[in-house]
Amino acid sequence: MGRRPDLDWSHACRDCAVGTSAVCSTLDVTALADLRNQGSSIQLAAGQPLFHQGDPADRTFSLTSGVVKLYSVLPDGRRQVIAFHFPGEFIGFSPSEDYHCTAEAVSAATLCRFETGRFEQFARSSDELARSRHERVARDLVAAQTRAMVLGQAAARERLAHFLCDVHRRSQARPAGASGIVPLPMSRSDIAEYLGLAKETVSRELSALRATGIVRTISRNLLEIRDMERLRRLAIV
Amino acid sequence: MGRRPDLDWSHACRDCAVGTSAVCSTLDVTALADLRNQGSSIQLAAGQPLFHQGDPADRTFSLTSGVVKLYSVLPDGRRQVIAFHFPGEFIGFSPSEDYHCTAEAVSAATLCRFETGRFEQFARSSDELARSRHERVARDLVAAQTRAMVLGQAAARERLAHFLCDVHRRSQARPAGASGIVPLPMSRSDIAEYLGLAKETVSRELSALRATGIVRTISRNLLEIRDMERLRRLAIV
DNA sequence: TCTGCAGGTTGATCCAGATCATTCGTGGCA
DNA sequence: TGCCACGAATGATCTGGATCAACCTGCAGA
The missing domain is CATH 2.60.120.10 (Jelly Rolls)
Incomplete structure (x- = not known):
């Protein structure tokens, strides 16, 4: 997990799971x-x-x-x-x-x-x-501005696709493997409130993605991206 | 215009119009x-x-x-x-x-x-x-996040009201007076693309605000807020 | 094992706002 | 002064997604 060799790590932060990226x-x-x-x-x-x-x-x-x-x-x-x-x-x-x-x-x-x-x-x-x-805040700013694009211009399907790509990327950062498995610990309502949609719409669009084989539902909050290419094309941003 | 008295201002920035706030x-x-x-x-x-x-x-x-x-x-x-x-x-x-x-x-x-x-x-x-x-970027970040609220949850009328309040506040910052006059140098399309609406909708909602006496159109890009109270209540955020 | 219930999915209907089409108004220029 | 061009306003129609309404599913607790 790439600990920095120049530190002796003999203190409280030694075992920090996010030590190198925080x-x-x-x-x-x-x-x-x-x-x-x-x-x-x-x-x-x-x-x-x-x-x-x-x-x-x-x-x-x-x-x-x-x-x-x-x-x-x-x-x-x-x-x-x-x-x-x-x-x-x-x-x-x-x-x-x-x-x-x-x-x-x-x-x-x-x-x-x-x-x-x-x-x-x-x-x-x-x-x-x-x-x-500063770099972190600036990155958050760009992310927030990208959200303006998504919330202002994207259709429901595009919003959801963008969301899934985003969560995939950001949760993947840690366990390395490019597995296509996306953990979705948040509820459908949370997702809906994040994307500016009704929860029913999130559900429907997710079903649609499932129907076209782009995505597979493993469990309520675990999902597999089966066709990253098409999903990304949908995500637009 | 509140120049800082501890500086002698005898250089290129002396006449800067935004000297104290930049x-x-x-x-x-x-x-x-x-x-x-x-x-x-x-x-x-x-x-x-x-x-x-x-x-x-x-x-x-x-x-x-x-x-x-x-x-x-x-x-x-x-x-x-x-x-x-x-x-x-x-x-x-x-x-x-x-x-x-x-x-x-x-x-x-x-x-x-x-x-x-x-x-x-x-x-x-x-x-x-x-x-x-840092403070500036953090402020921009909060502004961008407020925009998520507006773009995700607000109806057309609310978006426009919010926009007008925002422009009023930010352009007013300079000339002090609480005049209620809002310069709108941007086109209706610009506003529409900012608010995630069609330009026709911006036009219609603006007409509606005019009809209810909340706002008065002085010229194509100059507008007067006649009832700030009601406008702010519409703006919600 | 049954029961309740919270979260999720699916279906039917409705409406805010998009889109398409036309008209209006204003300013620039011959 | 009249014409043109472009932005803005308004009107008519269409539609994506909201809303309302069942229904399903899986888990917790009796």
Whole structure:
């Protein structure tokens, strides 16, 4: 799993599942221990919230396992899933005092928690951490802008195809193998709220993809992409 | 216009219209001159491109006057306007080698151009610049995520209302007065492509807002908000 | 083993907004 | 002054996906 040979790894982060891809991987061993020591690892059960829209944004998190969704809710109950986050990704950068959305575990998840202010200090003292953080946020920005394309222009089938490709790519990042198996720990409603569709439409379009042999359903939340070529062509973006 | 009294302003940036709100406002006078000297001010006529999707991302820009749109185009011609940018905003942060979208002036515009690599160096040496840049990108990210809410959940009328409030706020930032006048230098098609609607729908909904007295059309691209309260209630987000 | 129920799928109908078509208005130019 | 061209507004029609309504399926708990 490619651990960095220049570190002795004899501290709390030694066994981190996302050690080489997380933001903190840019820190040397002393700084890392230092940063880590301020906070702790948290475990969430599926469905448990990490923070709520409007809470003071005094924590940031590095997701080490599981899937977390960000969403916000309108007064009238309409709900938009803003993003799904996968292991190795960072959660909780906020340009304001408060979180502007709610974060909730989709499956059992573990995270590293940092106190935002101290993280900020580290960013000040470490060019590398600051640079890496900037790159991450910039990547999130591009992802969010790509979503504008999907939500603004793509038809239901295209949205779903794009979603499946995206989840495949991002969950695949870890276990290497190009298996075509896609874990879908989130419910159909979550997917629908992410794609700006009704859950019935997600169900129907998934059935359609199944009917054309592009995809096979292994179980409720496990799916196999059988024709990546065609799926990608559908995904457009 | 609130110039910072601790600077002598006796250099090229002295007359910058967005001096106090631009990223570079965090730099002291020497660093600023230094950063500025590498690049130059550019002028664009309405419709002129700043960069194209796929171009190497070796320039970043600070918009000092005018409006610029970012958009990307699908192979089949569908087009999504990703963002409109107003004076004081930054353009061209990219986490990859290439720009992922095209930038084009909507009205005549002037910008400061920085060489990305050198800007990066400055960010390394100036905590403040790095922090300010991070804050900007994080704000852009929140804006992009808010757009997901709008594009995923809002009805046509709500989208338009949200758009008008947003443009009002962001263009108002500069001339202070709470006049209710909104300049709309972009075409109806631009707005439609920004909101994921057909241009006919934008036209119709605008007429509807006019009919209910919420809004008044001064000219093709100048509009007055007559009932901000109701417009905001429509905008939802 | 049965029962309840939450999440998922499928079917029938409806409607917001797309699309196609026409008309209107304004500004540039001979 | 009249003509042209292009963007905007409006009208008529069509349709993708929402909504409403059963129904199915697999698991938890008695």
